[in-house]
Amino acid sequence: MRTPHRGAAQEGCEADRLRVTIFAGIDDPRGEPFMQRLVRGLHHFQQHVFRSQREFFERLATGQAPETLFITCSDSRINPNLITQTEPGELFIIRNAGNIVPPHSHVPGGEAATIEYAVEVLNVSDIVICGHSQCGAMKAVVDPTPLAQLPLVKQWLDNAEATRRIAKTRYAHLEGEDLLEVVVAENVLVQIEHLRTQPAVAAALARGAVRLHAWVYAIETGHVHAYDPEQGQYAPIEGKLVPVVEGTRRSASPWS
Numbered sequence: 001m002r003t004p005h006r007g008a009a010q011e012g013c014e015a016d017r018l019r020v021t022i023f024a025g026i027d028d029p030r031g032e033p034f035m036q037r038l039v040r041g042l043h044h045f046q047q048h049v050f051r052s053q054r055e056f057f058e059r060l061a062t063g064q065a066p067e068t069l070f071i072t073c074s075d076s077r078i079n080p081n082l083i084t085q086t087e088p089g090e091l092f093i094i095r096n097a098g099n100i101v102p103p104h105s106h107v108p109g110g111e112a113a114t115i116e117y118a119v120e121v122l123n124v125s126d127i128v129i130c131g132h133s134q135c136g137a138m139k140a141v142v143d144p145t146p147l148a149q150l151p152l153v154k155q156w157l158d159n160a161e162a163t164r165r166i167a168k169t170r171y172a173h174l175e176g177e178d179l180l181e182v183v184v185a186e187n188v189l190v191q192i193e194h195l196r197t198q199p200a201v202a203a204a205l206a207r208g209a210v211r212l213h214a215w216v217y218a219i220e221t222g223h224v225h226a227y228d229p230e231q232g233q234y235a236p237i238e239g240k241l242v243p244v245v246e247g248t249r250r251s252a253s254p255w256s
Ligand SMILES: [Zn+2]
Pocket: 073, 074, 075, 097, 098, 099, 132, 134, 135, 136, 137, 138
C-alpha cells in the first residue's frame, strides 16, 4: 500500500527539484582529513541545500512512495541518483558487492526482506538491477585468487556461481577486459533470474504488477545499456522506450 502522500510529494517536484551535483560547491583544501571534509559537507547541506529546499524535505518526511527498486553494486563510483538524475524519495535502493540478489531460500537475508517490502508495501512498479564496468566483485568471480583471505566475500560471491560457470563455458575464448565486460553483463541476468525466485516478485510478475530491467552502467562513458530480450542482447538506452526483461532468458551476448 502506498503512503497517502504521493500527491503532495510529487506536487511542486519540479519547483523543488534539487540540483544533484558532485562536489556541491564545497572547497577542497589539500591535506584536509576526509572526515573533516564530510563534516563540512554536512554543514553545507544543512545551511544551503536544506534551507533552500525546506518544503521539499518536510514533504519527504511525511512518507515515501518510490516507484522503482534500484539494485546496484556498493562500488563508491556508482551513484544511482546521479546517473538517473532522481531526487530523494524516488529510488528505493539495495546495494551490495556485485549487485547480487540471493535466490529465495529458508535463510532470511537483508536483500530478500528489502525486496519483499518494496514489492508488497511500496508497490514498486519497476525493479532495476544495474551492474557496472570495472566491477571488483566480478573481477573476483573471474579470478577468485584474492578471495583466499576474504572468506565472507567468497561465500557471498557463491551467489554468482552461475555467472562464473557461464563465463567458463561460453566465454573461454575471452580474457582480461573483454571477459570482465561480458561477466558483468551476464551476472546482471543471473541476478534477474534469482530475483524471479523471490516469492513477492514471482507473485507480482504473475499479476503483471512489476517489470524487471537489466542494466549495465559504464563508469568511463556514463552510458547505460539495457538487456533487450527481443534482441537477445544489451543495447544502449535511447529515447523513451526502456527494454523490459520478460519471459525466458535468451542468449546473453554482450552489446555490440
Ligand atoms: Zn561492483
